[in-house]
Amino acid sequence: MAFDIRKIRADFPILSQEVNGKPLVYFDNAATTQKPLAVIDAEAGVYKTINSNIHRGVHHLSNVCTEAFEDARKKVAGFINADSSDEIIFTRGTTESVNLLSFSFGETFLKEGDEVILTEMEHHSNIVPWQLLAQRRGVAIKVVPVTDNGELDMQVFGELLNEKTRLVAVAHISNVMGTINPVEEIIALAHAADVPVMIDGAQAIHHLPVDVQKLNSDFYVFSGHKMYAPTGVGVLYGKRKWLEMMKPYQGGGEMIDKVSFSGTTFNDLPYKFEAGTPNYAGVIGLGAAIDYLQEQGLEEIWAYEHELFEYAKEKMQTVPGMRFVGQTANHTSVISFLLGHSHPFDVGTLLDKLGFALRTGHHCAQPLMDRFQISGTVRASFAFYNTKEEVDRLVEALLRVGSMLS
Amino acid sequence: MTIKEKQKEVIGEFAAFDDWMDKYSLLIELGNELDSFDEVHRQPQNLIEGCQSKVWLHAELNDGEIVFQGDSDAIIVKGIVALLLRVLSGHTPDEILESELFFIDEIGLKEHLSPTRSNGLVAMVKQIKAYALAFKAKMG
Structure with missing residues (x-):
């Protein structure tokens, strides 16, 4: 951890709220990122x-x-x-x-x-x-x-x-x-x-x-x-x-x-x-x-996000039925996945009720979905204000959602 | 039962659950139990394609009542389809056209019928009413 994550999270007021009675975990950063107070x-x-x-x-x-x-x-x-x-x-x-x-x-x-x-x-x-x-x-x-x-x-x-x-x-x-x-x-x-x-x-x-x-x-x-x-x-x-x-x-x-x-x-x-x-x-x-x-440093951000990504990849792989879409050596902190035969919409809807913001669907990239012959994916995308604890909570939630939908 | 009574019955069933996950478990169960969609009706004209999920809807007029069949590729959407069909299927065009759907709101699933949730459900409800209008015209 190159920087003080608690201090960084305090810079983003939106992160400290509850959604559906659960602490918000914002993993939709590839769609848009949250804004620090300075901005x-x-x-x-x-x-x-x-x-x-x-x-x-x-x-x-x-x-x-x-x-x-x-x-x-x-x-x-x-x-x-x-x-x-x-x-x-x-x-x-x-x-x-x-x-x-x-x-x-x-x-x-x-x-x-x-x-x-x-x-x-x-x-x-x-x-x-x-x-x-x-x-x-x-x-x-x-x-x-x-x-x-x-x-x-x-x-x-x-x-x-x-x-x-x-x-x-x-x-x-x-x-x-x-x-x-x-x-x-x-x-x-x-x-x-x-x-x-x-x-x-x-x-x-x-x-x-x-x-x-x-x-x-x-x-x-x-x-x-x-x-x-x-x-x-x-x-x-x-x-x-x-x-x-x-x-x-x-x-x-x-x-x-x-x-x-x-x-x-x-x-x-x-x-x-x-x-x-x-x-x-x-x-x-x-x-x-x-x-x-x-101020945070692009190199530091990259190192932190990459560590978080590797951690998430390792942990999420343990969820039964987990299938990553597109795994290459050269990667940023984005994981697109499918859970067993579950529809991404169902996974995303249930995760939402557990406080998680993830993106589901074709991500405005229908030709790529056609390429993989899928209708969509669930996407978790991380930013430097996300934490390993949040990833752990996601894995826990995925286990629960997976068993509900199987 | 009238459409209104059926809606009240559904509301009563969902009232038993406080927790969101329990409500969704019930929806998933309803989705799994929905009568299977007749494959001959799985035609492009019966497909309502939302951005997130697909809905199929077929309608037939039977003794002055409209019988609907529905399906979805997403199980939660399918659960809501099952509820909509339970409430609206087997009624006359007039009953359907005069009905006001309040149960979705009441059981806290409003977000799934909001125009910004492109799961095909909003279009499905519109389509149900469109069928009712068309059958009404046909019946004279």
């Missing part, structure tokens, strides 16, 4: 003290608020080691980041007959925007299959890359299984074929230190709400050379240079992609979340 206070603080529309006014509040907003952008840039904060585009979340990219990159660079490579383990939000693009522009989508143990079939990936490929968009970490994909290798292979790569970091950003320059990824997208920040904020990181060439996504205020009915010119990066008043309070909250994560 809640930062966002509320905006409305209490500096609320004002940013980049607009000459007055004091507007200047302070703008400064806090841009300060958060610098924090994000530093957090992922972007070359410049101009490469950080704020969005509503990962989903909007992917939609922005598929639209702007697609409208700028793609034509009929071009190909985009995705994988079978993508979240729907990294599938459907590309399908919309495919319909719009006659682009073909190629899919890297997943092996039985839940890894990408890298041989097929190599074969799919060809002179028609224009972009590869792949999850850093599977939201269902927790598999860490070999993104360095994917990027190297793609770049060797002159193809840029987007990494969906929604499930990675709060678990692993991410260095976009070292990764050499062309685009990297993630959400605030999965990294202990407020909901409604996301990031699209893009290399300047791509972002500068790309057409804007949405039109409106802020993203323009000059507007007239004979023609409008667009603002510089990053504003070109940030039409309208952004969620500045959320962005400032995101900055506070980054401060908080850095």
